[in-house]
Structures are given as structure tokens and as C-alpha cells.
Amino acid sequence: MVVATQDAAEARRSFQQLKNRLHRQMVDVIDLSKAGELGDVEFRRQLQALATHLCSQPDLQLSEADREAMAAELMDEIYGFGPLQELMDDPDVSDVLVNGADTVYIERNGLLEQTDVRFADDEHLLHFIQRLVGQAGRRIDEVSPMVDAKLPDGSRLHAVIPPLALRGPTLSIRRFKTNIVQFEDMVRSGTLAPEMADFLIQSVRGRMNILLSGGTGAGKTTMLNNLSRFIPVSERVVTIEETAELQLQQADVVGLETRVPNVEGKGVVSQRDLLRNSLRMRPDRIIVGEARGGEVLDMLQAMNTGHDGSMSTVHANETQDALHRLELMIALSGAELPTRIARQYIASAIQIFVHVVRLSTGERKVTRISELTGVTDGEFDLEDIFVFRMAGIDDSGKVLGSFYATGYEPQCLRRMAAKGFDMNPRLFAARELKTGVDYKPRY
Structure with a gap:
């Protein structure tokens, strides 16, 4: 079995080496000056014909299937992702x-x-x-x-x-x-419970400031895309990202992306530069794709000065860790704020924390939705609203566990109600929540 595997690997390597040699032959033959004269469609057709001709050489002794595969991969080497296509x-x-x-x-x-x-x-x-x-x-x-x-x-x-x-x-x-995964798909697959989805939707509509935390590949950006669906179309949104990934559906969206320095080390535009500039664009909400450094201070200032409903993500292993990272990033901004003042600033800016986890089985779960209500004796007052409790892994490799409402009724419900977004308090009664059901937003 090992020998067969090694032979297959060697055959694939030989195939790629032959393709590499044929690709160099194509490069030697191609007259790139004709590309503009012929147009893209005709030039591509001629390249395809050349690839087919080179693969049909008798001395290569390729089967018909191998010839077709080789010709296709030669075109992928020029226009696509080569062996990764x-x-x-x-x-x-x-x-x-x-x-x-x-x-x-x-x-x-x-x-x-x-x-x-x-x-x-x-x-x-x-x-x-x-x-x-x-x-x-x-x-x-x-x-x-x-x-x-x-x-x-x-x-x-x-x-x-x-x-x-x-x-x-x-x-x-x-x-x-x-194709962005929708909330409906997330509930059906067990990423979060219907009550959790309803609360997050109303939090967005009620203009709560939300921070999503989690590790690399946990699904923070996917969740952020989902939340952005429920921003009213009448609002103006500015997005700030290092690499544009957000796909907002609203009509009035301004997408800004950072710029790295050129070869001479000049021309860099950071997220902090974009955030400061965005405040002059009359945004209703600001969405920072991922908070990484000193721009956090400017983001918190925006959240505290009339840009309610803003959102961002941060790399963190837990909600408490996300709070500590925010403190660290405020320090990186150069603002010499005492810890007590920095914590009060964070608590006045952000209301809802959402923690997303990719488990060892590959499943993604919203393990915690919490409310930050303030600071007491220098410590954050963070209350869990919904949690996921893991109980193990079954024989098929699926995670065993359940979502629960903790029984805590969020203080932000009063702010949401004042803006016309009421929620039934019974939604937060302490109990186990069901997933894997067909879901449609109720609010």
C-alpha cells in the first residue's frame, strides 16, 4: 500500500515536471505583442490550440485523457491557479x-x-x-x-x-x-439557537455596539456579514478593512481598504488613518473588519459620539480576553490612559460581546453572548445572556452539548425599546435552547 502511494506521488510529480517543461515551451513561442491586437478571447483560443498541439506530440506518449488534463492545466498555469485550480x-x-x-x-x-x-x-x-x-x-x-x-x-x-x-x-x-452562510443556515446547522439569532438581530436594529471575538477561522467575518444584513437600508455605513471581505447589501455603503507601503516604504495608509477620515463622511455606523492596534481608540470614540450600532471583530480566546486585548490596543494607540479610565471608556462604548469558536470537530459555535454593563471597583461587569455548554464528542465525531439562556435579562432592552425595538422578556428565561430547526427571524 505504501509503495502504491509512493508510485502515485511520483507519477503526479512527473506529470507536473512535464507540464512545467511544456509551459516553458509555450512561453518561448508566445508573441505577447499580439495579445492586444487579437483581443483576449482570440488570444486565449490560440493559446488553447498551442497547448493542445504541444500535448499531442508523439514522443510524449500521453493517453487521450492525460492530453486533455495536461492542456487544461497548461491553461490554468497561464490564467488560473495551476495545480491548485x-x-x-x-x-x-x-x-x-x-x-x-x-x-x-x-x-x-x-x-x-x-x-x-x-x-x-x-x-x-x-x-x-x-x-x-x-x-x-x-x-x-x-x-x-x-x-x-x-x-x-x-x-x-x-x-x-x-x-x-x-x-x-x-x-x-x-x-x-x-455565498455567505445565512443566520437561517447557522441555526439549522447548530451554530447558534433561534433565540440567540433573534436577540442579535434586534441588537443590530436597536443600534447596539457589538464586538465579535474568536480565533482564526472561527467565523467572525461570516457572523459580521450576517449581522450587517439587518442594518436598515436608510442608514449610511462605512466599512474599514485591511483586506476587503465584508459583503454588505445596503445601497449606501462606503468600503475603505488599507494600503501597504510601496517598495520605498512610502504610501502606507493604516486602519487608523481610514477611521479618522471616515468620521468626515457622515456615517451612521462604522464597521471595522478587524481591530488590531491603535485604531481601537478611534473606534471607541466613534461609538461614544453618535455612531451607535457600530461593529468590529477581534482575535481572542474568550470574551474576557477580548476585553483585555482592547485595553492593550488602547495602550498601543499612544494614549496614556489610566486602567480605570480605559475600562470605563470601553464599557461606555460597547454593549454586546459575541464569542465564536471553531471546535476540534470543525463545527463552529457561538459559545457566548454577553452584555457589558459597566465597571465596578475597577473590574468589568460582564453578564452572560446565552452560553453553549459542551458535554463531549459522540462516536460519529459530533459535539455533544446544548445552548442555554442564563436567565439574565439584558439592560440594553430598555434602550432598544426606547428606539421602538421591543423583545419579549420570556426569551431570556433560564432554559435549554433547541437548535437544528427551520428558522425565520421573528423580529
Whole structure:
């Protein structure tokens, strides 16, 4: 069995090496000056014909199926994602991770899987990375061996090459998904309970400031996209992101994206710069894709000065950890605020905390929805409204556990009611909540 696996891997490597050689032949033959004269469609047709001709050479001894596969991959090398094209076409794949020429992993439905995809060698992988990075208007070489970029389809790319990458070029692609998972799907799949979804929807409509926390890949941005669905269409929204991922449906949305420095180290535009500038754009709400540094102080100031209903995300392992990270980021802003003042500032700005977790089984759960009511004796007053309690994993690999309403009635209900958004207090009665049901927002 091991020998068969090794033979298959060697066959895939040989296939990629042959494709690499044919690709170089195509590059030598192509007259790029004709591309503008012929137009994209005709130029692509001629490239396809050339690829088919090269793959049909008798000395290659390729079967008909291999010839078709080789021709298709040659076109992918020029226009697409090369050996990764099939993975990038799979809607269930959220991440593609390349650890050198012979090792490619994917994340599918929250779990990592090793694939049988191979590159010809490290040089092939390096040229592939350079092509993708070049399409994004960036560069990667020994002088700048690490790069973050956004691909034309919206996916995020991170690459590291030698001498920093010790085992060969490394590439990570976070897929950009056009089909956003809806709240209805989340309830049906058990990510959160209907009562939790209803409360979050009303919190958005009632203009509560919301912070979502969680680890990498937990689903914070997906949740933020869902919440943004319920912002009234009459409101003006400004989004600020390092890499544009939010897909708001409102008509009056201004999307701002940061800019990295150029080769000379100039031209950088940070999230803090964008946030300060956004206050002059007459926004009703500001959405910061991910709070990372000193811009947190400006975000909190906006939340405290008439931009109710603003939202953001932060990397954290727990809700309490998210609060401590906010304190740290305020310190990074250069504002020398005493801890007591900084905590009061946070408590007056943010009302609702939502913590999202990706479990070891790949499932994603909203494990905690909490309300921050203030500061007492220098400590945050954080009350859990809904929680998820895990009880183990069953034989099929599914998580055992339930969502619960803690019995705490949020103080923000009065603020929401004053704005015309009433909720039934019985929604918060202490009890176990059901999931896996067909759900439609009740509010």
C-alpha cells in the first residue's frame, strides 16, 4: 500500500515536471505583442490550440485523457491557479495551504485534509507564487521574502519564500466565498439557537455596539456579514478593512481598504488613518473588519459620539480576553490612559460581546453572548445572556452539548425599546435552547 502511494506521488510529480517543461515551451513561442491586437478571447483560443498541439506530440506518449488534463492545466498555469485550480473551484474548501512543492493541505468544513496535489519542484512553486503576487500588484523576492496580497477574485494570499521559509516556498490562500452562510443556515446547522439569532438581530436594529471575538477561522467575518444584513437600508455605513471581505447589501455603503507601503516604504495608509477620515463622511455606523492596534481608540470614540450600532471583530480566546486585548490596543494607540479610565471608556462604548469558536470537530459555535454593563471597583461587569455548554464528542465525531439562556435579562432592552425595538422578556428565561430547526427571524 505504501509503495502504491509512493508510485502515485511520483507519477503526479512527473506529470507536473512535464507540464512545467511544456509551459516553458509555450512561453518561448508566445508573441505577447499580439495579445492586444487579437483581443483576449482570440488570444486565449490560440493559446488553447498551442497547448493542445504541444500535448499531442508523439514522443510524449500521453493517453487521450492525460492530453486533455495536461492542456487544461497548461491553461490554468497561464490564467488560473495551476495545480491548485481544482481545489480553488471546490466551494467547500475555505483554505488552501501549500507547505513546499510536495505538501498541500486544505480546510474543508472546518477540518484540515492533506491532498495529493503536487508541484513539479520548489522552482515551479516559486514561479507560481510570483505570478499570483504580481497579479495583485505586489512583489516577492529575496529582498522582500514575505507578502500579504488580495487576489483578483477577492481571496487573501500570504506567502513566505526562502531564506525565511526553511523547507521551501510556503503559500496560504484564504478563499473568498460569494455565498455567505445565512443566520437561517447557522441555526439549522447548530451554530447558534433561534433565540440567540433573534436577540442579535434586534441588537443590530436597536443600534447596539457589538464586538465579535474568536480565533482564526472561527467565523467572525461570516457572523459580521450576517449581522450587517439587518442594518436598515436608510442608514449610511462605512466599512474599514485591511483586506476587503465584508459583503454588505445596503445601497449606501462606503468600503475603505488599507494600503501597504510601496517598495520605498512610502504610501502606507493604516486602519487608523481610514477611521479618522471616515468620521468626515457622515456615517451612521462604522464597521471595522478587524481591530488590531491603535485604531481601537478611534473606534471607541466613534461609538461614544453618535455612531451607535457600530461593529468590529477581534482575535481572542474568550470574551474576557477580548476585553483585555482592547485595553492593550488602547495602550498601543499612544494614549496614556489610566486602567480605570480605559475600562470605563470601553464599557461606555460597547454593549454586546459575541464569542465564536471553531471546535476540534470543525463545527463552529457561538459559545457566548454577553452584555457589558459597566465597571465596578475597577473590574468589568460582564453578564452572560446565552452560553453553549459542551458535554463531549459522540462516536460519529459530533459535539455533544446544548445552548442555554442564563436567565439574565439584558439592560440594553430598555434602550432598544426606547428606539421602538421591543423583545419579549420570556426569551431570556433560564432554559435549554433547541437548535437544528427551520428558522425565520421573528423580529
